[in-house]
Amino acid sequence: MQLIKNELQIGLEKPVRLLHVTDSHVALVDEHDDARKHELAKRLGSPDKEKYLAEQVAYAEQHCDLLVHTGDLVDFVSHANSAMARNLLQNEAIFFIAGNHDYSQYVGEAWEDDAYRMNSYMQMGYGLGVPMFFNARVVGGVNLVGIDNSYYRFADWQLWRLKKEAEKGLPIVLAFHDPLFEQALYDYHFERLPGEPCTYLVGCDEEHLLRYSEFRAVQQRPDKPTLDMIDYIKSEPLIKLILTGHLHFSFESNVAENLPQFVTGSGFDGVAREITLY
Numbered sequence: 001m002q003l004i005k006n007e008l009q010i011g012l013e014k015p016v017r018l019l020h021v022t023d024s025h026v027a028l029v030d031e032h033d034d035a036r037k038h039e040l041a042k043r044l045g046s047p048d049k050e051k052y053l054a055e056q057v058a059y060a061e062q063h064c065d066l067l068v069h070t071g072d073l074v075d076f077v078s079h080a081n082s083a084m085a086r087n088l089l090q091n092e093a094i095f096f097i098a099g100n101h102d103y104s105q106y107v108g109e110a111w112e113d114d115a116y117r118m119n120s121y122m123q124m125g126y127g128l129g130v131p132m133f134f135n136a137r138v139v140g141g142v143n144l145v146g147i148d149n150s151y152y153r154f155a156d157w158q159l160w161r162l163k164k165e166a167e168k169g170l171p172i173v174l175a176f177h178d179p180l181f182e183q184a185l186y187d188y189h190f191e192r193l194p195g196e197p198c199t200y201l202v203g204c205d206e207e208h209l210l211r212y213s214e215f216r217a218v219q220q221r222p223d224k225p226t227l228d229m230i231d232y233i234k235s236e237p238l239i240k241l242i243l244t245g246h247l248h249f250s251f252e253s254n255v256a257e258n259l260p261q262f263v264t265g266s267g268f269d270g271v272a273r274e275i276t277l278y
């Protein structure tokens, strides 16, 4: 396991330690899954993925107050993946918010929108036994708030719920799958992968979408509720930190003054981030 360590002062009486894990992309199948899913599992599966996930959970149980998983726990929806995820997420030591792959049927085969997501959600058996679209939990005086933004957008109701959480008056750590647009992260992404058709960030304006392929611009262009959510996140002083994944590399920057955003690399590579809040 490759452990990145951070400390952040947010004014707690006693420190709270989080283990941030994201993008495990577990790819399991069983006899209930069709031939195409078996093909995917053959191509994308690896025992290392489950091994690293088990190591990360064990580490968090031993050393941290909570494991925060920001999605793509599985690579695609299958009977075996849903059974694994449902079982894992029963663990009270884990806080989860979903990513795009958690709803993906065959990886990149369809336009993914609310209807697609709900279809997968129902196929899993109405989700995985924990809240998947909005999740909140108080741990040691910190309010962990997870918001599903896995299709690059937020919804009005999620902003309403986040404001409701802020009424508790506790410092908030936000967790979501897709990182927010930030210039240094945008630049780094294209520097690292100049051939990419996009940066997979939420809230790119038209100027920054110019470089995108048409398909990726349509997929990732923010709508009004998304922009409203981003404005609120940047202006609410109770929000102290954003934890994200999706990009499969690690990066740290600030999306606003005093608001760091940590992108953590892939759980399937063994990467995890230990954050001590104090």
Ligand SMILES: [Fe+2]
Binding pocket: 072, 099, 100, 101, 177, 246, 247
């Ligand atoms: Fe993702």
